[in-house]
Amino acid sequence: xxIYHTSDxxxxxxxxxxxxxxxxxxxxxYVDSGDSLRGSQTVYHRSEPIIAxxxxxxxxxxxxxxxxxxxxxxALRARAAQMHHPLVSANLSDAKGxxxxxxxxxxxxxxxxxxxxxxxxxxxxxxxxxxGSPWEHVFSWRFADPxxxxxxxxATTPPETTLIALSHLGLPHDRLLARAVPRLDLIxxxxxxxxxxxxxxxxxxxxxxAGPYGRFASRTELTKSGGRATIADxxxxxxx
Numbered sequence: 585x586x587i588y589h590t591s592d593x594x595x596x597x598x599x600x601x602x603x604x605x606x607x608x609x610x611x612x613x614y615v616d617s618g619d620s621l622r623g624s625q626t627v628y629h630r631s632e633p634i635i636a637x638x639x640x641x642x643x644x645x646x647x648x649x650x651x652x653x654x655x656x657x658x659a660l661r662a663r664a665a666q667m668h669h670p671l672v673s674a675n676l677s678d679a680k681g682x683x684x685x686x687x688x689x690x691x692x693x694x695x696x697x698x699x700x701x702x703x704x705x706x707x708x709x710x711x712x713x714x715x716g717s718p719w720e721h722v723f724s725w726r727f728a729d730p731x732x733x734x735x736x737x738x739a740t741t742p743p744e745t746t747l748i749a750l751s752h753l754g755l756p757h758d759r760l761l762a763r764a765v766p767r768l769d770l771i772x773x774x775x776x777x778x779x780x781x782x783x784x785x786x787x788x789x790x791x792x793x794a795g796p797y798g799r800f801a802s803r804t805e806l807t808k809s810g811g812r813a814t815i816a817d818x819x820x821x822x823x824x
Contacts, residue, residue, distance in 0.1 A: 586612030591774025618649020647707035647750035
């Protein structure tokens with residue numbers, strides 16, 4: 585099972601053509617770990633051309649980064665409405681109980697060379713303020729602890745399902761996450777703008793960071809060993 589991954593693209597609109605060429609030669613799932621937009625949690629642009637670029641590249645799942653997030657509920661909802669792909673964040677909720685314009689996780693069913701794969705992707709957003717903060721009462725967004733959230737998701741994931749975190753926490757926090765939740769099969773991370781030439785392992789869990797600005801996409805090829813997904817091949821594929 586082949587997974588392509590980008591993060592922190594920050595409105596660099598050159599990624600679709602090379603990603604389409606990569607996926608034509610070597611088909612696979614494409615995911616993004618957030619911060620694709622030019623706007624921010626406080627700045628809203630009605631037009632975000634990178635959304636069309638991601639959809640043209642065929643992104644299967646995108647995590648909410650702090651650029652996709654907005655303190656105003658309506659602004660995040662408007663951004664999500666422009667996307668033709670699933671948007672995920674498992675540790676973000678609305679204290680008012682309004683219907684969320686994203687989901688906690690997405691499970692993709694794939695068949696690779698006769699081998700069935702069930703891939704469960706969930707998003708983790710860097711916490712913008714602690715639970716109980718006065719800002720929670722102002723904006724109604726509530727942030728759960730990312731590690732506690734991941735542990736709860738891991739506890740409800742069947743052993744035959746490959747569990748992948750689309751993390752927008754940064755590399756130092758991804759290391760903590762990996763050690764705390766060893767059930768994870770893979771962490772595809774972003775936020776800290778790190779570029780890892782090969783996966784880093786913490787607590788036995790591989791962590792992949794492809795770096796910012798769409799310079800690279802990671803290509804992680806998984807195989808099943810004793811029911812657990814392990815990395816059979818890996819590369820950073822240049823996109824520019």
